[in-house]
Amino acid sequence: MVFAGMQKLSLLDYPGLVACTLFTQGCNLRCPFCHNAGLVIPEQFGERLDTEAVFAFLEKRRGVLDGVAVTGGEPLMHPGAADFFRRVREMGYRIKLDTNGFFPERLKALVEEGLVDYVAMDIKNGPDRYAQTVGLPAVNMAAVEESKNFLLSGAVDYELRTTVVRGLHTEESLLEAARWIRGTKAWYLQQFRDSGAILSGGGLSAFSEEEMRRLLAAVREIVPTAELRGL
Numbered sequence: 001m002v003f004a005g006m007q008k009l010s011l012l013d014y015p016g017l018v019a020c021t022l023f024t025q026g027c028n029l030r031c032p033f034c035h036n037a038g039l040v041i042p043e044q045f046g047e048r049l050d051t052e053a054v055f056a057f058l059e060k061r062r063g064v065l066d067g068v069a070v071t072g073g074e075p076l077m078h079p080g081a082a083d084f085f086r087r088v089r090e091m092g093y094r095i096k097l098d099t100n101g102f103f104p105e106r107l108k109a110l111v112e113e114g115l116v117d118y119v120a121m122d123i124k125n126g127p128d129r130y131a132q133t134v135g136l137p138a139v140n141m142a143a144v145e146e147s148k149n150f151l152l153s154g155a156v157d158y159e160l161r162t163t164v165v166r167g168l169h170t171e172e173s174l175l176e177a178a179r180w181i182r183g184t185k186a187w188y189l190q191q192f193r194d195s196g197a198i199l200s201g202g203g204l205s206a207f208s209e210e211e212m213r214r215l216l217a218a219v220r221e222i223v224p225t226a227e228l229r230g231l
Helices: 051-060 081-090 104-112 127-134 141-152 171-180 209-219
Strands: 003-010 019-024 067-071 094-099 118-122 157-164 187-191 226-229
Touching: 003 051, 019 051, 051 081, 067 081, 081 094, 081 104, 094 104, 104 141, 118 141, 127 141, 127 171, 141 157, 157 171, 171 209, 187 209, 209 226
Parallel strands: 019 067, 067 094, 094 118, 118 157, 157 187, 187 226
Antiparallel strands: 003 019
8 A cells, every 4th residue: 555644643533532533545536625636636645654664653653542543645556555455454553444435355355355344424415416526527426336335234333424515415415415325324524624635626615613513414314324523
């Protein structure tokens, strides 16, 4: 895997555990609200982390850290993900994977081998607005559907999450998303925040806290487990 950054200690990225967070380089999507532009656009890629240095750090932090959260970019773009996860597992760490759901076979293989303990999958929007929301002319919704259904089957502990952005999301598009993921045990609506380095370069805005609470109330009619995050 190709890593572009590491947060050595996080109390937020892996629910309930003390973890470090690893950021992979590269993504197959171009979401205009993405706050990790430097991980997505090849022209903006910075230095890579030495993978053996990552393993050395994890070896040193045994007994201090509980888990490793692997995010991106899109980690499952990297064909070496399974090899990396095996080595991390051999060290005794629990592993959380963040994914956009476009690589269902790789996701299933990792879970079925017992290499992932928790998956956080992005639900970008209702299906009719997916391509617009991820910044592409067309997308393979069958792949996302397969990943979503796999998680809803209970094969691994998981959460679904949606970053809500004014201009890309509406109450109706979120209701469409809710109908699409009906039955999920966990869905978080996250308030968009402009980091100053988003992919679109700017011009996007967040819904207010009051508006987010209204949107939550609407989708809870379909997904009672929905919650807000980031307020």
